[in-house]
Amino acid sequence: MPSAESVLRELADEGATGALRLGKAGVFYLTGGRVTYAESHCCPRVEDLLVAGGRVGAQTVRQARQASSEERWGGDLLVDRGVLTRGELEFCVLGAVLDAAFFLFGASGFRPRFRPDDRHWLGPQWYFDVTGLLREHGRRRAQLEQAWPSAELDTLPVVPLARIPAQQVMLTSLQWEILVGADCSATPADLARKLGRPAYSVLLAVRQLGAAGLLRRPEPSPGAPAEAPPEPPEPPEPPEAPPETLPRRTGGAGRARELAETGPAPDRPPVWMPAATADPTDVNLLIRLRNALEALA
Structure with a gap:
């Protein structure tokens, strides 16, 4: 069964215009071989985002959808009526397409079907190259794995x-x-x-x-082997202090001989201790450490 990626690449090479439907997973809309819109059952549509954000009323969207045609697309109607600016519409379409494409490229178990000249009611508002969509899909997948x-x-x-x-x-x-x-x-x-x-x-x-440990994780099924939870990458450890900078422990007699030879130490911290500063960052760090130790007490 061909993948959405391979079919999209073929349609892009042919400069096709229409809708590539991926079963119940969703649909890609193409114009001249480039993706102009996408919908996934996992994602809110453009009209859902606009209505939920209070930017456009549901009745206004419904009227624009019913009045849309190839001579005057629904997106152009919303802009012409002053409901949205062109930039607002394009930005919303940009986010919705990248959102839907991420989940559509990860879908499986469908039979792609292409319907020529099938258009979305909003009309072409943004054009996406298939290669660019696949690159963004990979970037987002890596971002999820890193999180x-x-x-x-x-x-x-x-x-x-x-x-x-x-x-x-x-x-x-x-x-x-x-x-x-x-x-x-x-x-x-x-x-x-x-x-x-x-x-x-x-x-x-x-x-x-x-x-961050703020959500309840699913309980393992009975009889399933226990798996260690994946852990986020740990921050790098601070470099160890060089051995020569560590203090040398001496007995009372040895310390007395040292003072007799070198004289009293000047009024400054030993070299192995960090210099005191008035940096608020250092003070805040000490306060957080203190609070953590008090919480553990």
């Missing part, structure tokens, strides 16, 4: 922990929306539609939350 090298949370309900394993955490605005919007039954794709956010952005944020 959390496990797909166990990708399709399961998002369940935040009742008690976080830290005294304080830092969250992005999207991560906060996910934790607040999670009802222990919505998957990352469900949350993307609920929040009106791109599905890939939500998926990446979920993996980051999982890597």
Whole structure:
């Protein structure tokens, strides 16, 4: 069964115009061999993002869709009526296509079918080369693996922990929306539609939350061998101090002879200790260390 990648490349070489449907996974729309729109069942559509963000009303979208034609596309109607600017529409289409293409290239078990001259009601608003879409798919896949090298949370309900394993955490605005919007039954794709956010952005944020230990991981099935959870890459360890800079322990007699030979030490810290500074970063670091030690006490 041919892959979406191979079929798209053939259609691009032919300069085809139409819709490449990948079963229930979704569809690519092409104009002159370039992708102009894409939809995936995993992602919110452009109209979903606009309505969820409060930028456009559902009735306005429905009217533009019904009135669209090859002479006047629905996207042009929205711009001409002053509902959206051209830049807003193009930016929204850009994000929606990259979002859908990521999941469509990862889909399997479908039979591609091409329908010539089948167009999307928005009309061509942005043109994507197939090679560029595949390159972006690879970049996003690597970004997911770097955040959390496990797909166990990708399709399961998002369940935040009742008690976080830290005294304080830092969250992005999207991560906060996910934790607040999670009802222990919505998957990352469900949350993307609920929040009106791109599905890939939500998926990446979920993996980051999982890597931070803020989400409940699925219980292993009975009888399944226990697997060690994937761990995020550890920060590099600080370089060890050179042996010659380490202090030398001496007894009382040895210290007395040293003082007699060299005289009293000047009023400054020993060479093996870091110099005291007034840098607020150093002070904040010490405060955080103190708080951590107090929490462990």
